[in-house]
Every structure is written in C-alpha cells, then in structure tokens.
Amino acid sequence: MSAVDGPFTRRGALAVGGVALASLLAAGFLGVFGDAISDPPTALADAWSPSAVGHRAYLALLREVGVPVIVSRHRTADKAQDGAVVAVLEPRIEDGEHGARTETLVAIDRAARRLLVVLPKRAAAPDPLQRRWIAHASLEPLSEAQRVVDALELDSEVVRPDHSIAAWRGPLPAPALDAPQLLRSKRLAPLVESDDGMLAGELAGEGWRTIVVADPDVLETHGLGRGDNALLAIRLAERLGAGERPLIVDETLHGNEEQPSLVRELLRFPLVLATLQALLVAGLLAWAALVRFGRPRPPPPALAPGKAFLVENTAELLRHGGHLRHAAAAYLRAAKDDIVARLRPPGEPGAPDAWLARIAAARGRTRDLRMIEERVRKIEDARHGAEAETVRAAQAIHRFRQEMTHGAADDPGRDRAAQG
Structure with a gap:
C-alpha cells in the first residue's frame, strides 16, 4: 500500500502521534503530581472535605480570625517540637498498641506541647456522583473513639447518653448538640460538661496542655453553624495558644501521608509562578541558542556586487x-x-x-x-x-x-x- 492509499497522510500521522504523546505525558503528570496542584477530592472527615462531616469549614473559620493553619502530611511529631499548636481531628487508628497509626498518634502526643484531640464519631460514604459530598453517614462503634482515648492513656470512658442534654456548664460557650458523645473521666479537668459527662476536657502540666473534644459535631460542617458551636470551636483553639502560634492539622492519621518532594513544592502556589517563569526563560534561551530553524540561509557570494x-x-x-x-x-x-x-x-x-x-x-x-x-x-x-x-x-x-x-x-x- 502506498503512502497515498494509507489511512493517514504523513502530516496527519504526525499530528495524531503528537496528540497521543501529549495526552500520555499529561496523564502521567497528573497521576504523579495531581495532589500537589490542587486539594485532594475527598468527602470524609479531613482537612480538605467540604462535606457535612468535613473540617474544611472549621479551618477556613480559623484562618478568617487570624489563626495560621498548616496541614501536615508528613512527620507531624517533628513539626510539633517547634512549639506550634497541633490538632488531631478524628484520627483513625488500629486496634492494638503496635499499629503504625497508633504509634504515630503516641509520637505526636509526646512531642506536642499544645495538643487538640477530637474523637471520631461517624463513618461516611462518599456520593458516587459528587466526590466531595457524602451519600450517607452512620455512627461508628464507641470502640473507635475509645481506642484513641486508650492510646493517649487518658483513663477515660466514651459514652453516648440516650437523651438530650439541657444544661451545660463550664468556662467555655455551651454547644448545640443532638445525641452528643461524651467522656467520663476523673483525670481530665472539664471545660464543657453536663451531668452525663464532659464534651471537652483538659489535661495540663508544666509547659504543656492537651484538650480532648469528645464530639466532633461542634466543628464539622453540619454542626459548625448551630448555636455557639463556631464560637466554642474557636475558643478551644485559642485556649491552646492558636493565633499567637500556628495550628498544625495532622492528616497522616487519615491515610493522607505524603513524602516531601521538591518538585511538588515547586508546583504549589505561589512557587509555581516562579517555576513557570524559569521554564519560560529556559525556553527562550533554548530558542535563542538554536543553530537554525527551517531551511539554511544561502551563503554570501564570494565576490560582492558593486x-x-x-x-x-x-x-x-x-x-x-x-x-x-x-x-x-x-x-x-x-x-x-x-x-x-x-x-x-x-x-x-x-x-x-x-x-x-x-x-x-x-x-x-x-x-x-x-x-x-x-x-x-x-x-x-x-x-x-x-x-x-x-x-x-x-x-x-x-x-x-x-x-x-x-x-x-x-x-x-x-x-x-x-x-x-
């Protein structure tokens, strides 16, 4: 078959090959660096989720009131040693003392001088049509929250009273909750409590302080706007010194750990602007250094006319x-x-x-x-x-x-x- 009889002309074949190569490179680039360019699409209880059980709204509220918020995806315990406030929001750990996430939680607890721990409560299923929404949510067994309490050695019990709480007391604003999850503890000093248990408790020593919040509804998206829940959530962070210090939000205990990469950092805003500028300059230098482009110029005549x-x-x-x-x-x-x-x-x-x-x-x-x-x-x-x-x-x-x-x-x- 001759070139004329083929399905593509030479120019058409080159165009198809170029488009295929560009598509392959783009797919590989997004597969490796997709999370570095934009936030991960998630609907679970983590820092990026805008769903009903997500924490994105809470972190945006803290930034709005002047609290520097840093999402940590690697070696949070090392970052906690600099005196920052560390928040572990609804961590998911294994059953037992020797799991990797359990050891990570214990390491953060030992390294952090100011620690906010929010216990897990619900399990959510993402909507298959909207990746950032949830299809439904259900209560997790009390053992999920109790594992966190035991790993931190708080000598406390997680309970869920079968009736609503009418009277709250303590130095912090009263929450608006339905069917709350509470803690019963003699070791924690109550910050918000009722006769059935405490919603938030504090454990403090010389130079360190830990606050444990039993029910995450006060700071999840679905409950943040109810009553004084937003004010309570801000006061909890401020009590640990957030605002004067940055707030580091751990995401490794949600399975979102990411190894540090110079390339990823160069692709994040605002460094991506400098990266694009450097690539543009490199392209211009390469263009200027080309020996020729297109047909070669004819040599000058040996004897010039005139x-x-x-x-x-x-x-x-x-x-x-x-x-x-x-x-x-x-x-x-x-x-x-x-x-x-x-x-x-x-x-x-x-x-x-x-x-x-x-x-x-x-x-x-x-x-x-x-x-x-x-x-x-x-x-x-x-x-x-x-x-x-x-x-x-x-x-x-x-x-x-x-x-x-x-x-x-x-x-x-x-x-x-x-x-x-």
Missing part, C-alpha cells in the same frame, strides 16, 4: 603592499588631470601643470595646491600613522578638486588666466 567591493579590496591591497605615498601621488595626479580636462579650453597651448598653476593663482588657490603637494611628498609608508595622513591628504585633494571645478562655466578668473 564598486564598493572593488574599491575596498584595492585599498586593502595598497595598504598591505606599502604603497600609500604612491597611491596618494596617483590620486593627486588624477585630480589635476580632471581639473585640466574640465577647465582648459580646447587647443590652448602650455604644459598642463603650468596651466593649472596659473588657474590656481587666478583663483587664490596656489597656497592650497602647494600644501597638498608637500603633504603627499612627506608621506612615509613605513612611519607609524602614515595611513591616517594618507587619508587626510586624499580628503584635501578631493576638496581642492571640488573647489576648482565648482562653477567653472562662469568663473571670471578663467578668462584672465587664459589671457595671461
């Missing part, structure tokens, strides 16, 4: 040959011959040089002619600066010829010189 090339080459040969004085003398001789040919009447007797001397005297140019002749005689080919002196002499010769031949037709001195 008189200029001939004159320049002749002058160069004379300069290299060391004949500057001879060239100046020849130019003076040619100028004299041109003046005589243009001014001398036909058949007038006399030698050309003598006749030119009379004409120059009649026009008051005798001194100029003698100076030019003397300048030409004094040119020494081997002396330094002879080239410049030759050029000046040639300029003087050119001016003398122009002055002598300008207005020759009506020059009154010409007739007097001829008669004399």
